[in-house]
Amino acid sequence: MNRISGPLLKSGQPDKVDRVVAPSLERRRLRAYALILLVDAVLINLSFAIAALAYEGIWWEPRSMLAAQTLLPLYFTIAMYNSTYGQKALDDWVFAVRQALTALLVSAALLNFVGFYTKSNAEFSRVAVTLGLIGAAFAIAASRRVVPRLIERFWGGRVRNRLVINDGGPEFALPLSLTVDAKDYDLDPAGDDPFMRERLGKLLRNQDRVVVSCPPERRMEWAVLLKSSGVYGEIVSETAHELGALGVNRFKDQDATSLIVSTGPLGLRGRIAKRVFDIFAAIFGLIILSPLLLYVALRIKLEDAGSILFVQERVGRGNQPFHMLKFRSMRMGQLDPDGEVSTAREDDRITRVGAFIRRTSIDELPQLINVLRGEMSIVGPRPHALGSRANNKFFWEVDGQYWQRHSLKPGLTGLAQVRGHRGATEQEKDLTDRLQSDLEYIARWSIQRDLQIVYRTLWVLRHKNAY
Numbered sequence: 001m002n003r004i005s006g007p008l009l010k011s012g013q014p015d016k017v018d019r020v021v022a023p024s025l026e027r028r029r030l031r032a033y034a035l036i037l038l039v040d041a042v043l044i045n046l047s048f049a050i051a052a053l054a055y056e057g058i059w060w061e062p063r064s065m066l067a068a069q070t071l072l073p074l075y076f077t078i079a080m081y082n083s084t085y086g087q088k089a090l091d092d093w094v095f096a097v098r099q100a101l102t103a104l105l106v107s108a109a110l111l112n113f114v115g116f117y118t119k120s121n122a123e124f125s126r127v128a129v130t131l132g133l134i135g136a137a138f139a140i141a142a143s144r145r146v147v148p149r150l151i152e153r154f155w156g157g158r159v160r161n162r163l164v165i166n167d168g169g170p171e172f173a174l175p176l177s178l179t180v181d182a183k184d185y186d187l188d189p190a191g192d193d194p195f196m197r198e199r200l201g202k203l204l205r206n207q208d209r210v211v212v213s214c215p216p217e218r219r220m221e222w223a224v225l226l227k228s229s230g231v232y233g234e235i236v237s238e239t240a241h242e243l244g245a246l247g248v249n250r251f252k253d254q255d256a257t258s259l260i261v262s263t264g265p266l267g268l269r270g271r272i273a274k275r276v277f278d279i280f281a282a283i284f285g286l287i288i289l290s291p292l293l294l295y296v297a298l299r300i301k302l303e304d305a306g307s308i309l310f311v312q313e314r315v316g317r318g319n320q321p322f323h324m325l326k327f328r329s330m331r332m333g334q335l336d337p338d339g340e341v342s343t344a345r346e347d348d349r350i351t352r353v354g355a356f357i358r359r360t361s362i363d364e365l366p367q368l369i370n371v372l373r374g375e376m377s378i379v380g381p382r383p384h385a386l387g388s389r390a391n392n393k394f395f396w397e398v399d400g401q402y403w404q405r406h407s408l409k410p411g412l413t414g415l416a417q418v419r420g421h422r423g424a425t426e427q428e429k430d431l432t433d434r435l436q437s438d439l440e441y442i443a444r445w446s447i448q449r450d451l452q453i454v455y456r457t458l459w460v461l462r463h464k465n466a467y
Contacts, residue, residue, distance in 0.1 A: 329354025380411025
């Protein structure tokens with residue numbers, strides 16, 4: 001366990017949080033899963049080959065190897081869904097053995113079921129197949145016992161980033177974790193300071209598990225913060241039903257209990273699927289739309305010889321700022337980088353080209369580059385400027401759930417946009433309608449829904465509120 005302490009980090013001071021931002025261990029885990037999967041394939045094939053040699057005296061006997069090759073896809077499919085290749089399997093070898101043997105047993109039963117109905121059972125030697133399964137079971141179990149030792153030797157036992165935030169609650173320690181004091185980083189969960197949320201977002205970046213120890217009166221505020229950060233978050237507590245806890249963790253090695261209050265909106269498979277979709281869609285869009293993009297860039301340059309792109313800081317996933325790209329639609333001397341003044345109809349700041357590209361949403365197309373950078377997604381809550389207001393209030397002052405929309409990457413389009421919630425936020429309802437759609441999208445995300453939203457976006461590119 002490492003403990004970090006230091007001076008308070010005020011909003012205007014150099015941000016020393018960068019020094020303790022954790023590196024992502026997700027690739028390390030993926031490499032481990034891939035290696036274990038490959039070892040399983042080798043062990044199953046070798047077990048069946050050795051069984052055939054022992055029983056029939058033939059190495060790599062075709063019928064036995066056909067059984068092994070038929071078994072493998074069944075085994076891998078079941079193993080993928082029962083967490084045989086999951087985080088817990090990397091540091092709990094008993095759990096890993098149980099899940100792997102369950103997958104092997106079920107896949108063997110399915111193999112026999114398929115063989116019975118295809119009348120191909122007679123082609124297999126029952127004794128050789130049975131010996132192969134027994135050998136594979138022992139070999140896989142032995143390999144799982146070795147995995148934690150290899151992780152300890154080569155990776156220091158770390159396959160997950162774990163962070164403990166001490167905010168004046170009960171003393172709490174978590175092995176192989178980083179512990180920080182909230183006061184050292186000026187983290188106040190009750191405040192609305194966006195700079196504090198940025199600092200917290202950096203601390204939580206790449207963390208796989210976050211545990212907060214705080215007094216009872218601060219649990220609700222920390223629960224809201226964790227929910228809006230898109231991380232697996234827990235709060236050390238005895239009872240806190242009002243937090244909307246997702247589960248309870250009991251730590252065997254110490255007298256402590258934590259409530260799970262957030263898990264992040266997407267699991268590993270969901271994040272991979274969404275990212276793959278984003279990359280392919282962004283590349284396809286840039287290629288297909290390249291003539292239009294070049295034409296618009298030329299028109300902007302010819303109209304007033306200013307910059308082609310307008311770069312504005314927006315709030316992204318985990319409340320982290322990023323630089324969003326748009327085609328410049330306003331005159332050079334009247335740009336609004338902080339987004340403090342909403343665009344109005346017949347706004348005299350907008351150029352002739354700008355009026356057209358805003359009406360048709362063409363000004364948003366450079367954000368395909370943000371998607372490739374990993375800062376945005378094709379579909380998600382639209383990113384807002386930090387200074388944006390509704391009814392002269394900052395967005396987070398209108399509704400306390402506002403920060404929760406940042407648990408996913410912001411999108412080029414979103415559910416709120418296809419429902420017509422676009423344009424200036426003059427009234428508080430203009431924001432709350434969008435927020436309701438954003439939270440609904442996060443709660444019910446699926447690739448199918450992303451495709452539906454992209455399709456529906458094509459029909460609302462021109463909208464009465466797009467100006």
